[in-house]
Amino acid sequence: MPSEKQQEHKDNLTQDAEEIQPDPEVTEQGEEIKEDLDQxxxxxxxxxxxxxxxxxxxxxxxxxx
Amino acid sequence: MNRRIYGLENEYGIICTSDRRGGKAxxxxxxxxxxxxxxxxxxxxxxxxxxxxxxxxQDIGCxxxxxxxxxxxxxxxxIHDKAGERIIERLSVAAERKMRLDGxxxxxxxxxxxxxxxxxxxxxxxxxxxxxxxxFRQLASQLIPFFVTRQVFAGAGKxxxxxxxxxxxxxxxxxxxxxxxxxxxTARGIINTRDEPHADREKYRxxxxxxxxxxxxxxxxFLKVGTTxxxxxxxxxxxxxxRLALRDSVRAIQQISEDTTCTQQIELESxxxxxxxxxxREYLECAKLYFxxxxxxxxxxxxxxxxxxxxxxxxxxxxxxDRILDWVAKKKxxxxxxxxxxxxxxxAKVMMLDLQYHNIRPDRGLYYxxxxxxxxxxxxxxxxxxNAMHYPPETTRAKFRGRFVKLxxxxxxxxxxxxxYIQLYEPYQKLYLSTNPFQVDFDEASRMIYSI
Numbered sequence: 001m002p003s004e005k006q007q008e009h010k011d012n013l014t015q016d017a018e019e020i021q022p023d024p025e026v027t028e029q030g031e032e033i034k035e036d037l038d039q040x041x042x043x044x045x046x047x048x049x050x051x052x053x054x055x056x057x058x059x060x061x062x063x064x065x
Numbered sequence: 066m067n068r069r070i071y072g073l074e075n076e077y078g079i080i081c082t083s084d085r086r087g088g089k090a091x092x093x094x095x096x097x098x099x100x101x102x103x104x105x106x107x108x109x110x111x112x113x114x115x116x117x118x119x120x121x122x123q124d125i126g127c128x129x130x131x132x133x134x135x136x137x138x139x140x141x142x143x144i145h146d147k148a149g150e151r152i153i154e155r156l157s158v159a160a161e162r163k164m165r166l167d168g169x170x171x172x173x174x175x176x177x178x179x180x181x182x183x184x185x186x187x188x189x190x191x192x193x194x195x196x197x198x199x200x201f202r203q204l205a206s207q208l209i210p211f212f213v214t215r216q217v218f219a220g221a222g223k224x225x226x227x228x229x230x231x232x233x234x235x236x237x238x239x240x241x242x243x244x245x246x247x248x249x250x251t252a253r254g255i256i257n258t259r260d261e262p263h264a265d266r267e268k269y270r271x272x273x274x275x276x277x278x279x280x281x282x283x284x285x286x287f288l289k290v291g292t293t294x295x296x297x298x299x300x301x302x303x304x305x306x307x308r309l310a311l312r313d314s315v316r317a318i319q320q321i322s323e324d325t326t327c328t329q330q331i332e333l334e335s336x337x338x339x340x341x342x343x344x345x346r347e348y349l350e351c352a353k354l355y356f357x358x359x360x361x362x363x364x365x366x367x368x369x370x371x372x373x374x375x376x377x378x379x380x381x382x383x384x385x386x387d388r389i390l391d392w393v394a395k396k397k398x399x400x401x402x403x404x405x406x407x408x409x410x411x412x413a414k415v416m417m418l419d420l421q422y423h424n425i426r427p428d429r430g431l432y433y434x435x436x437x438x439x440x441x442x443x444x445x446x447x448x449x450x451x452n453a454m455h456y457p458p459e460t461t462r463a464k465f466r467g468r469f470v471k472l473x474x475x476x477x478x479x480x481x482x483x484x485x486y487i488q489l490y491e492p493y494q495k496l497y498l499s500t501n502p503f504q505v506d507f508d509e510a511s512r513m514i515y516s517i
Contacts, residue, residue, distance in 0.1 A: 036438055041405055043434055044418065052417035055082065056182050058090065059420060062126035064076040064187025065249040065275065 066301060067362075070135045070194035070264075070461060070502045071142045071290060075149060075279055076128040076187040077425070078176040085170065093127050096173050099160035100129055100153070114482040116471040117455055118463030119149060125250060128187050129153060129175070134463030135484075135502045139291045139364045141458050143283050144445050148453035150177060150425045157426065177279045178423035179236040180223060182416070186240040188249070189279035191290060193272040194262060194502065196301050204272075205245055205256045207300050210309040210333075211293070211348055212255050212276050213318045214341035217327050217383075218375050219289035221278035222392030224399065224419045230410030231323070232399075234392045236278045238322035244314050249275055255314055263484035265500040272297070276318075281423060281432040282391045283444045288375065291368035295352050304355050309347055310334040325396065327379050342379045349373060388442045394435060395422045462502045465510070472514055489513070 081096035083089055091099075101111040101123070112122035118134030131149035136142045157173045164171055180186050195204075220234035233239070246254030259273040274293070280286040299305050310333065311317050317331040321341045330338040339347075349372050356369065378385045387397040399410075399418050408414055424430035427437070435441045457467030469487055473480050481488035485502075487510065489495045497510040 036440075037401070040434060040438060040440075041402060044402055044431065045406075047421055047429060047431070048414050048417055050082075051086065053413035055080075056413050056416040056420065058082070059078070059080050059182045061078050061093070061128065061181040061185050061187060063185040063250060064124060064126040064128045064130075065190070 066194070066196055066298065067360075068137055068503065069294060069297070070137055070192075071139065071294070072133050072135055072192040073142055073146045073286070073290070074130055074132040074188075074190040074192070075146065075177060076124055076126075076130045076189070077153060078178060078181060078187065078423075079127075079129060079173065080176075081164075081171050081173050083169075083171045088171075091164070091169060091171060096160070097123055097127055097129055099164055100156050100173070100175075102163060103156050103159045114466060114470050115152070116457075116467050116474070117145070117148065117453060118457030118461075118467035118470075119145065119152075120484075121149075121152070126185075126187060134457045134467065135461040136458050136463075137461050137503065139287060139294060139368065140445065141453075142290050143286050144449050144453045145458070146286055147283065147445065147450045151450055152454055154425050154427070174429070175425050176420060176423040177281060177425055178221060178420070179278055180240075182226065184226075184239075186237065186253075188237070188275050189277055191274040191277060191293065193274070193294065193297055194264065195270050195272050195297060197266070197268055197270050199270075199301055201258075203303075204300055206310055207305050208296065209244060209255050209314050210311050210344055211296050212274070213311060213314050213331075214321060214344045215289065215292065216278070216318070216322060217341045217345065217379055218386075218390055219277055219280065219285055220322065220390075220392040221280060221285075221423070222395045222419075224410065224415055226411070226416060230412075230415055232325060232396055232410075233322045234325060234327075235318075235322040237276060238318045241276060241315060241318055255318065264502050278391070279423070280391050281430075282389060282394065282441060284371065284389050284442055285391050287444060288368065288371055291364065292348070292372050295355075295365060295368060296348055298359075299351060299355050302355075302359070305348075305351055307347060307351065308333075308335060309344060325383065325392075327383050342376055345372075346376055349376060388440065391422075391432075394432070394441055395419065398422065398431060398435065460503075460505060462499055462504055464505050465499075469510075469514055472517070476517055478517055489517075493517070 079093055079096055081091040104113060105111060114120050120132040122130055124130040133145035136145055153175055157175050160173055216235040221236050223233050223236045225231045225233055240253055241255055242252045243254040245256045246252050247258045253275060255276050257273050257275045260270050262269040262271040277289060312332040312334055320329055320331060327342050328340055330340050332338050383393055386393045399415060422431040427433040457463040470482060479490045485499050487497045
């Protein structure tokens, strides 16, 4: 059961969503950022594709200064 | 000192992996040999000065180490530190090509960080030329609280493999054991007492700082070296009157590192309790007063503005600084990835992410992925970095050294080069000593070079 406070918060959110119309420019920007981020995450997937466990385990240096 | 000599030394981590799964990897020693093959021949020990005045060598523990040439501005240090990364990057590409020709299909990864998986450490050392007259006791006592707290903007961040992947601000803090020490490989101190000025010893001392992390972010390097330089200026002029000594500095450096909210209060000797950011503000406010009566140059103005901005952001929400500070940029990147891909913080993938943030290859390193997408803020132009790969700073002794090295390489003259001298062997048999790093040219030595 959501607490009273959470419920109230939720109501506010729904109300806001009904009243505020999306600004197309902002939406576009937001989508661009999301696309960039998705692309970045995909690139990270690629980098991590190699066996991370083995790589990390083998990354042993001798102590330096 | 109004004009100061700066230099950064970075020890890099290196690993060579086979392209085939389960294939045999090359040892670190062999990987480093391949790295140096492009610039040295035969059985020479890998230790050379380059045409940009920098030194590139194999240091203790088999780390490739790049020491920038002497710079006399903080911006130049940032540029030359990046030039070092680019030089090693190109060498690693050439090394992989050579390995392939020798029948080894593998990959060399070079990391600009300070710790490996089991917890060995290697350093990023800062060097500042200082006036000799300052009492060492005063220098140490006024610098220690600054160094303990500077990590809130200079730290490179680290996922600790133990402790369910807890994230700490500094890579190096956990390896600091003493307040003051001469050691660089065992009981490392907040203040290191090595003092080889490579200059007139009566006039100058060298402050060799080993407490800091290696930075990928240009602005983090700029702030790290820049704020330190301003604090040193104030110490040299005996301007800091406040007593900021900490009750337990070694413990404090670790406590601060472990608190990514930057609100943890630490105890001063006076009994007062301040957060790291508040303590930094004490230094900043002191510097503001200092510059009311002393002149500041363009770099110093920029440092002061950035210092204040960073501290203000850290007071409200450190995560705002994800475009500027390494520890924040990396934390945000890992948080996003962990959430999107539903990973645990102590998984091998997260450790790998942490490591790959510091990979110096733009096609593999995550810092460079962020840079390419304009998600981190640059402060120097790529063409300035490219230029610094080949040319020394114009305003220090490095200019002469760089020119000499270039000529000696072209004409295949046998010589010995070091920070403070250049030696020509038979049949010339000459030694040129320099005790002044601010001096750009040596008339006699220059004539000699061109007569070869």
